[in-house]
Every structure is written in C-alpha cells, then in structure tokens.
Amino acid sequence: MIYTVTFNPSIDYIIHVNDFKPGYVNRAESDNMYPGGKGINVSRVLNNLNVKSKAMGFIGGFTGEYVKKYLEDEGLETDFIYVKGDTRINVKLKSTEETEINGSGPDIEEKDIEKLFEKIEKLTSEDFLVIAGRAQKSLPEDIYAQILKKCSKNGVNVIVDTTGKTLLCTLKYRPFLIKPNNHELGEIFNVEMVSIEKTIEYGKELLKMGAQNVIVSMAAEGALLISSEGVFHASAPRGVVRNSVGAGDSLIGGFLAKYSANFDLIEAFKWGAASGSATAFSFDLCKKEDVEALLDQVKITKLM
Ligand SMILES: Nc1ncnc2c1ncn2[C@@H]1O[C@H](COP(=O)(O)OP(=O)(O)O)[C@@H](O)[C@H]1O
Numbered sequence: 001m002i003y004t005v006t007f008n009p010s011i012d013y014i015i016h017v018n019d020f021k022p023g024y025v026n027r028a029e030s031d032n033m034y035p036g037g038k039g040i041n042v043s044r045v046l047n048n049l050n051v052k053s054k055a056m057g058f059i060g061g062f063t064g065e066y067v068k069k070y071l072e073d074e075g076l077e078t079d080f081i082y083v084k085g086d087t088r089i090n091v092k093l094k095s096t097e098e099t100e101i102n103g104s105g106p107d108i109e110e111k112d113i114e115k116l117f118e119k120i121e122k123l124t125s126e127d128f129l130v131i132a133g134r135a136q137k138s139l140p141e142d143i144y145a146q147i148l149k150k151c152s153k154n155g156v157n158v159i160v161d162t163t164g165k166t167l168l169c170t171l172k173y174r175p176f177l178i179k180p181n182n183h184e185l186g187e188i189f190n191v192e193m194v195s196i197e198k199t200i201e202y203g204k205e206l207l208k209m210g211a212q213n214v215i216v217s218m219a220a221e222g223a224l225l226i227s228s229e230g231v232f233h234a235s236a237p238r239g240v241v242r243n244s245v246g247a248g249d250s251l252i253g254g255f256l257a258k259y260s261a262n263f264d265l266i267e268a269f270k271w272g273a274a275s276g277s278a279t280a281f282s283f284d285l286c287k288k289e290d291v292e293a294l295l296d297q298v299k300i301t302k303l304m
C-alpha cells in the first residue's frame with residue numbers, strides 16, 4: 001500500500017489575473033480552489049492513475065474539512081489527524097509571472113505527532129511512504145528523520161520531498177527516493193545549478209550521503225535520475241503551461257504509480273516525467289489520459 005503524509009496541507013487558491021498590478025485593485029479572470037500540499041497532490045495523482053493510496057497528515061478547521069471532503073469525493077482514502085487551528089490557504093497568483101504565497105499553517109502538538117508515529121510504526125517493507133512538503137516551523141528540523149528512523153526498522157520504502165536541513169537529516173536512513181528540484185539542490189550546497197554537469201555532480205553527492213535514488217526535476221528542462229543503475233535524463237515535452245503547481249508532486253505520483261506495479265525504475269521515471277509535464281499543461285493535476293498522451297514525447301537518455 002502507498003501512504004502519503006502531508007504535515008501542512010492547504011487549500012490552493014489559484015487566481016488568474018491579466019496583467020497583475022501590485023498596489024492596485026485587480027480583478028480575477030478566473031479563480032479555483034483545490035486541496036493542496038505535496039503529499040495530498042501525490043495521492044490525488046495516484047488516484048487519477050487508478051492507484052490506491054491513503055492520505056495522512058494534520059488538518060484543522062473548516063479549511064481542513066474542505067480538503068478532506070474534496071479528497072473523499074474524488075474517491076481517495078484519508079486518515080488525517082485533527083489539530084487545533086485552521087488548515088492554511090496558499091495563494092497562487094497567475095499573471096505574466098507566477099507568484100505564490102504559502103500560509104504558515106496550524107501548530108502541531110507533541111501528542112498529535114505521537115498519533116502519527118503510531119500509524120507509521122505499523123507500516124512494513126511492502127509499503128511505500130511519501131513524506132512531502134514543508135513541516136510547520138514550530139517542529140524540529142529532524143522531524144522527517146525521526147519518521148525515517150522508525151521506517152528503517154521495518155524496511156518501509158520512503159520517498160522524501162522536502163528541502164534544506166530537514167531533507168539532509170533523513171539521508172543517513174537511506175530514503176528510497178528524494179526529489180529536489182534544481183533550485184532546491186543548489187540551495188542545499190549553496191551553489192548555482194548552471195549546467196546539467198553541475199546538477200549531476202551535486203545530485204551524486206546526495207546519493208553518496210545515503211539516498212538510494214535521486215530525481216532532480218528541472219521544470220521545462222525535464223528531469224535527471226541519479227541512481228546505482230546510472231544517470232538518466234528525461235526530456236520534457238513542449239506545451240502550453242497552464243499551472244505548474246504540483247508538477248513536482250505529479251512526477252512523484254506518476255513514478256510511484258508505475259514503480260509500485262512493476263519495480264522498473266526507468267519506466268517509472270518516464271511515467272513520472274510525463275505526469276509532471278501533463279500537470280504543467282493542465283489547470284488542475286494531471287489525468288491518466290493526459291499522461292498517456294505525452295509518454296511518447298518523453299525521451300529517456302542514459303548519460304552515464
Ligand atoms: N514548463 C514545463 N514544460 C514541460 N514539462 C514541465 C514543465 N514544468 C514542469 N515540467 C515537468 O514536471 C516535472 C516537475 O516540475 P518541476 O517544476 O521541476 O518540479 P517542482 O514543482 O517540484 O518545482 C519536471 O521535471 C518536468 O518533467
């Protein structure tokens with residue numbers, strides 16, 4: 001079974017404004033609300049690809065109820081822990097540029113963390129666990145590492161998608177997959193990812209530090225898979241970008257949908273890349289037919 005954990009879910013409020021002017025009253029051309037948060041997006045993409053998962057994490061208030069109901073109406077299984085305070089609203093402003101303002105989200109108390117740990121301790125080596133997104137500021141930096149430590153005892157395959165020290169702390173527990181984007185990779189090592197060569201060099205560092213597989217996503221430049229099987233590039237199809245929020249989560253969802261079925265790393269990578277692009281070209285997250293339509297346009301090249 002695949003489980004996703006989102007510490008800080010959201011309602012993603014996506015507003016399209018023609019020619020946005022800061023400091024003025026602007027009128028939206030259109031606006032939409034979707035449940036958000038990285039683990040939740042992974043679960044929604046898996047569901048769109050007809051793969052079951054259970055969405056876990058912390059929700060609160062009327063916004064939390066909205067998220068839960070939306071997911072359940074789509075047919076997803078959820079197992080959230082209720083916390084005090086309201087689930088955050090993240091604003092995604094689409095104009096000539098894409099601007100995002102993500103809320104801070106409710107605090108998580110020690111007793112709530114314990115509830116999550118109890119659930120995670122039941123997982124086994126047959127399970128995949130995706131921990132994705134930024135945990136609330138009040139939580140310790142090693143919060144994901146604490147989960148990885150528990151999972152490593154039971155051989156759970158863990159996918160971590162977060163940034164900075166929170167990510168680095170997990171590496172010694174050998175996560176199955178991590179997926180920084182190229183900017184996040186640069187921030188980790190305090191360097192600019194100016195070329196594919198540099199990206200590979202630093203991606204390989206993360207492998208040395210313990211990750212079993214590293215995917216570095218690079219938006220319209222596609223993605224790199226760095227693993228013990230070699231280094232591979234997935235090209236990105238060209239298309240009209242409608243909303244790239246969740247493209248990275250879709251890459252993970254598409255990857256896991258395939259990998260959990262046949263354990264073929266390269267085919268999974270191809271599905272992941274196609275899913276990322278399919279989401280970038282959609283208003284909401286990708287649907288199965290969108291992904292299938294792009295698959296032939298994703299070329300996988302072995303670089304090393
Ligand atoms: N503009 C785009 N054109 C084509 N494919 C894209 C585009 N943006 C994202 N993708 C696809 O989605 C994947 C993840 O996107 P990316 O923006 O790198 O992730 P994140 O959302 O984590 O920053 C990319 O590796 C690529 O395959």
Ligand SMILES: O=P(O)(O)OC[C@H]1O[C@](O)(COP(=O)(O)O)[C@@H](O)[C@@H]1O
Binds near residue numbers: 038039102132133244
């Ligand atoms: O947990 P964070 O880092 O604040 O990010 C949350 C946001 O990331 C998203 O999951 C999108 O992530 P990506 O665009 O990186 O795939 C949104 O749905 C959500 O608003």
